Amino acid sequence: MMRSLWISKSGMDAQQTQLDHISNNLANSATTGYKQSHAQFEDLMYQTLRQSGANSSEQTQLPTGLQTGLGVRAVATSREFTQGTLQQTGNSLDLALQGEGFFQIELPDGTTAYTRDGSFKLNADGQIVTNNGYLLQPGITVPANAKNLSVGNDGTVTVTMPGSTALQNLGQLQLASFINPAGLDPKGQNLFAETAASGTPQTGSPNSEHFGTLSQGFLESSNVNVVQELVTMIQTQRAYELNSKAIQTSDQMLQKLGQL
Amino acid sequence: MDRMIYVSMAGAKMNMQRQEVLSHNLANVSTTGFRAELQAVRAVPVRGDGASTRVYALDTTVGYDDTAGPINFTGRALDVAMRGQSMMAVQGLDGTEAYTRAGSLVVDAQGNLVTQSGLPVLGDGGPITVPPDVTPSIAPDGTVSVRQRDGNVTQVGRLKLVTPEAKLDRGDDGLFRSPVGELPADPNAQLQDGALEGSNVNPIETMVSMITAARQFETQMKMIKTAEEDERVAAQLLRNGG
Numbered sequence: 001m002m003r004s005l006w007i008s009k010s011g012m013d014a015q016q017t018q019l020d021h022i023s024n025n026l027a028n029s030a031t032t033g034y035k036q037s038h039a040q041f042e043d044l045m046y047q048t049l050r051q052s053g054a055n056s057s058e059q060t061q062l063p064t065g066l067q068t069g070l071g072v073r074a075v076a077t078s079r080e081f082t083q084g085t086l087q088q089t090g091n092s093l094d095l096a097l098q099g100e101g102f103f104q105i106e107l108p109d110g111t112t113a114y115t116r117d118g119s120f121k122l123n124a125d126g127q128i129v130t131n132n133g134y135l136l137q138p139g140i141t142v143p144a145n146a147k148n149l150s151v152g153n154d155g156t157v158t159v160t161m162p163g164s165t166a167l168q169n170l171g172q173l174q175l176a177s178f179i180n181p182a183g184l185d186p187k188g189q190n191l192f193a194e195t196a197a198s199g200t201p202q203t204g205s206p207n208s209e210h211f212g213t214l215s216q217g218f219l220e221s222s223n224v225n226v227v228q229e230l231v232t233m234i235q236t237q238r239a240y241e242l243n244s245k246a247i248q249t250s251d252q253m254l255q256k257l258g259q260l
Numbered sequence: 261m262d263r264m265i266y267v268s269m270a271g272a273k274m275n276m277q278r279q280e281v282l283s284h285n286l287a288n289v290s291t292t293g294f295r296a297e298l299q300a301v302r303a304v305p306v307r308g309d310g311a312s313t314r315v316y317a318l319d320t321t322v323g324y325d326d327t328a329g330p331i332n333f334t335g336r337a338l339d340v341a342m343r344g345q346s347m348m349a350v351q352g353l354d355g356t357e358a359y360t361r362a363g364s365l366v367v368d369a370q371g372n373l374v375t376q377s378g379l380p381v382l383g384d385g386g387p388i389t390v391p392p393d394v395t396p397s398i399a400p401d402g403t404v405s406v407r408q409r410d411g412n413v414t415q416v417g418r419l420k421l422v423t424p425e426a427k428l429d430r431g432d433d434g435l436f437r438s439p440v441g442e443l444p445a446d447p448n449a450q451l452q453d454g455a456l457e458g459s460n461v462n463p464i465e466t467m468v469s470m471i472t473a474a475r476q477f478e479t480q481m482k483m484i485k486t487a488e489e490d491e492r493v494a495a496q497l498l499r500n501g502g
Contacts, residue, residue: 005468005471005472008468009465009468012464013462016464247468247471250471251475254475255475255478258475258478258479258481260482
């Protein structure tokens, strides 16, 4: 009935979406390798009631027009891939990436997913797996009685076998990087999937150009800035209140109309 | 009596029916797997000789909203939330296959896997039965497996999950049925175990629609009062003249 009612409703919906993102960020503020996200808004189409530049007479033109906007909508989720701080844990298979790049994980259905979560474990066969049991690519198998597993900052995995002091090189971890990491599809379980928007992955070893370094014994914590989230939450709540005030005002104006 | 009073009456009745659908949606804002009812108002012109000056308004329900509701993690092994547009097949009270998104399942006294209202859940070979004294669990592709006391894990069936391409019809029992009969099982459908899907009713939109319906109802009442006032004045004129 009144346009302003529905415009304010779109505003409340948008603030609700932003609050959903903020809650998700706060809930994951302790998740390893989590990258915070925010909703981005755009204004909806405008209805032109008077076209600017139209001729008002043969010699003159209208300098401005009359347009009514129709509200707001959430158009994208922007995910910030800034570096999270490194926390020391001391586990030999906890790896943190400093810089660009993602670990490559093989999912049970054969596809590859990407993650920044470097808390790896060994499964029963000695393969390096994530907390959900998915294999790290390229597959590196640690022999049963190996000791002193160490991962260099370029990804080489070495162990010492009993009976010899020489280091045995088991392989080198490879990372993947994307032109547009914000275009990756979050699948949950700390994994991202490649999409048409993210570009194809470029693989390489850590500490080469375009890739960051690996740190063994550290984990990358989430990059959520809790203070910023709380301030954004205050802003969102007030914007929600202001939109509801606009709805109340429209309602009162309609009430006056019915009292004529 | 000016016939405008009937047009206003139809408008007021339409707003009352609109309010009924909105109250129905708002009452189900916490129902598991509820799909909001959509409505549209149709114009019904009065046919007759001369110009069509009177157009009645008629409220119709045009189907349901198929956006996904919020997912709530409960941690209960037999709670499932379907991903995407998939639905779970259950056997309705009339014996036909119906679909639902309400994924809170229990094992009844006879060992059948049923929904909370007692309807048997259909697997790929009919209703699924679970042997006694086991811990059941459901995998993301719908496979139901049970773990016995000695640790052995066996599969007892797979939930029939369908992904309808066209919108289904909602029956009187709240279950959805396909107009073409039974839908084939979708092997790629996924579900999330330990979670329940809430209702997809948007409370903001419902409240704003309720404000609009209430104010329009007031306007219609004003028109009816105006028609009555006009009639009263006209009758008074006739009385005084006679």
